[in-house]
Amino acid sequence: xxxxxxxxxxxxxxxxEACGYDRSYARVTLSNRPDLCEYQCNGAMAAAKxxxxxxxxxxxxxxxxxxxxxMFSEMNAVMPGFINIRLxxxxxxxxxxxxxxxxxxxxxxxxxxxxxxxxxxxxxVAKPLHVxxxxxxxxxxxxxxxxxxxxxxxVGDVHLGDWGLQMGLIIEELRDRKPELPYFxxxxxxxxxxxxxxxxxxxELEDIYPAASKKSKEDEVFKNRAQEATFxxxxxxxxxxxIWKHIMDVSLADLKKNYGNLGVTFDLWKGExxxxxxxxxLIQDLQDKGLAYESxxxxxxxxxxxxxxxELPPCIIRKSDGAALYATxxxxxxxxxxxxxSPSKYIYIxxxxxxxxxxxxxxxxxxxxxxxxxxxxxHLMFGTMNGKDGKPFKTREGGIMxxxxxxxxxxxxxxxxxxxxxxxxxxxxxxxxxxxxxxxLKYGDLSNQASKDYIFDxxxxxxxxxxxxxYILYTIVRIKSILSKYQEMxxxxxxxxxxxxILPAASEAEKGLMLQLTKYNEVIEASFGETAPHKICQFIYxxxxxxxxxxxxxxxxxxxxxxRQGSYIRLISLTKRVLExxxxxxxxxxxxxx
Numbered sequence: 201x202x203x204x205x206x207x208x209x210x211x212x213x214x215x216x217e218a219c220g221y222d223r224s225y226a227r228v229t230l231s232n233r234p235d236l237c238e239y240q241c242n243g244a245m246a247a248a249k250x251x252x253x254x255x256x257x258x259x260x261x262x263x264x265x266x267x268x269x270x271m272f273s274e275m276n277a278v279m280p281g282f283i284n285i286r287l288x289x290x291x292x293x294x295x296x297x298x299x300x301x302x303x304x305x306x307x308x309x310x311x312x313x314x315x316x317x318x319x320x321x322x323x324x325v326a327k328p329l330h331v332x333x334x335x336x337x338x339x340x341x342x343x344x345x346x347x348x349x350x351x352x353x354x355v356g357d358v359h360l361g362d363w364g365l366q367m368g369l370i371i372e373e374l375r376d377r378k379p380e381l382p383y384f385x386x387x388x389x390x391x392x393x394x395x396x397x398x399x400x401x402x403x404e405l406e407d408i409y410p411a412a413s414k415k416s417k418e419d420e421v422f423k424n425r426a427q428e429a430t431f432x433x434x435x436x437x438x439x440x441x442x443i444w445k446h447i448m449d450v451s452l453a454d455l456k457k458n459y460g461n462l463g464v465t466f467d468l469w470k471g472e473x474x475x476x477x478x479x480x481x482l483i484q485d486l487q488d489k490g491l492a493y494e495s496x497x498x499x500x501x502x503x504x505x506x507x508x509x510x511e512l513p514p515c516i517i518r519k520s521d522g523a524a525l526y527a528t529x530x531x532x533x534x535x536x537x538x539x540x541x542s543p544s545k546y547i548y549i550x551x552x553x554x555x556x557x558x559x560x561x562x563x564x565x566x567x568x569x570x571x572x573x574x575x576x577x578x579h580l581m582f583g584t585m586n587g588k589d590g591k592p593f594k595t596r597e598g599g600i601m602x603x604x605x606x607x608x609x610x611x612x613x614x615x616x617x618x619x620x621x622x623x624x625x626x627x628x629x630x631x632x633x634x635x636x637x638x639x640x641l642k643y644g645d646l647s648n649q650a651s652k653d654y655i656f657d658x659x660x661x662x663x664x665x666x667x668x669x670x671y672i673l674y675t676i677v678r679i680k681s682i683l684s685k686y687q688e689m690x691x692x693x694x695x696x697x698x699x700x701x702i703l704p705a706a707s708e709a710e711k712g713l714m715l716q717l718t719k720y721n722e723v724i725e726a727s728f729g730e731t732a733p734h735k736i737c738q739f740i741y742x743x744x745x746x747x748x749x750x751x752x753x754x755x756x757x758x759x760x761x762x763x764r765q766g767s768y769i770r771l772i773s774l775t776k777r778v779l780e781x782x783x784x785x786x787x788x789x790x791x792x793x794x
Contacts, residue, residue, distance in 0.1 A: 208228045211266065363476065478535045590655070675744040
């Protein structure tokens with residue numbers, strides 16, 4: 201379904217042309233003065249320079265050609281050359297009826313046939329998820345969902361940290377704690393001969409790594425042992441591969457559970473280890489192509505370009521001690537992804553600190569020809585979630601908060617608020633608190649522009665008023681309640697709506713709701729094209745606001761005119777469908793009651 205601004209521009213374009221001006225000047229935007237008009241075309245201002253005429257004269261000519269057009273109730277040329285536009289209410293109602301008749305409410309599947317890789321999550325195995333993993337997971341999940349809704353083949357990959365020194369640290373700490381295990385007796389067994397059960401639980405594993413990490417900073421001998429264990433693991437030493445498999449099995453089960461609690465899923469659960477088979481060939485290829493050269497014992501690739509505003513260091517492919525780095529692993533992963541998916545676009549979602557890393561990786565990938573020159577490679581950098589003190593969010597004791605503890609804290613706060621005015625059972629209150637808590641957390645994050653830092657304010661996030669997740673859910677639940685009462689009163693299912701149509705607006709509040717709904721398909725496309733889920737948040741906040749103004753100005757269930765009441769029901773049903781679709785794209789849902 202064509203976007204509303206495009207529909208208006210399509211009416212203006214032939215008028216510009218008929219007056220002797222290029223069609224491209226018929227660009228239309230939302231008015232920044234809604235008290236004067238709903239939409240605005242400033243094309244006459246730009247055309248005036250090209251055609252050496254007064255902009256007001258050009259605007260007047262175009263407006264005269266539009267006289268009698270049924271799309272518009274008002275079209276004026278105003279000084280110094282703006283074209284002010286108001287839509288005809290009957291035409292607007294027909295546009296909304298067209299939206300309501302479509303499965304995706306007017307959103308076109310513009311991405312059909314294209315594959316996009318979304319690299320988000322980035323958790324390390326053997327460690328619990330903490331608040332530092334929150335933004336990548338939430339933003340990435342939303343980007344994936346929006347792209348999928350637009351018809352793209354979205355492939356989400358968690359890209360686990362599972363292959364570095366941390367593995368050697370865990371192995372050697374395990375050796376110190378449980379030297380009797382068969383992995384340390386010096387006898388190399390065949391695959392399958394090692395115990396099937398892991399020699400540790402997830403709780404033990406989460407204690408082993410930090411203990412080992414601390415020990416390596418104090419004990420040089422232990423650190424060297426861990427480095428040797430890492431080398432043996434990466435070289436295929438069977439006992440250590442068996443331990444590594446246990447680490448992966450135990451960690452993945454826990455990670456899937458905790459990501460699942462956050463409403464986040466992945467299509468691929470791959471890690472740095474999956475890139476390992478590609479690294480020797482990658483390094484050789486870069487050397488053969490003359491791109492990689494030795495510098496101070498390390499192997500590097502220059503990535504600087506003439507257009508750079510500052511000097512950028514070369515990308516290190518192999519350290520002087522022969523070890524590969526994150527850049528090498530990411531390049532190997534790209535080669536694997538090209539082989540398996542040949543995507544038209546990559547989206548990596550990490551914090552700002554990795555900006556240089558991805559500039560280097562993207563440039564090496566294109567210089568070496570691992571991806572096509574026209575492949576879009578996006579690094580969506582996000583800011584920090586801070587406490588009220590403006591510093592990165594911590595527990596009350598000053599440590600990094602586990603993600604499951606953060607979710608629990610929010611759910612408890614929402615539960616307490618629900619129980620203040622208790623009208624439901626404790627069991628239902630707990631279930632509802634989980635739904636609202638997740639919405640509060642995700643919306644609190646996604647409503648901010650990704651690149652900016654934001655303050656985690658629990659009281660504000662769980663508020664049922666203002667620009668919050670619970671306010672959006674409250675609006676949806678309010679609509680559900682009206683529709684349920686309507687069905688009880690009339691026996692008609694509001695979801696069918698076959699005999700009802702949306703009629704021309706009878707009030708400014710009703711037209712305001714209609715105009716807001718028409719922005720839907722444009723917002724969805726823009727939020728994905730700009731990798732900006734916050735645009736959807738802003739849209740549904742404004743939609744909720746105009747709906748509640750409409751609700752407070754109209755007695756929907758007491759309306760005596762059956763056709764007008766049916767129109768109201770059809771309109772608010774469409775509003776509910778738009779809101780529910782949007783919150784699903786953001787990664788949460790609405791309860792039945794609040």
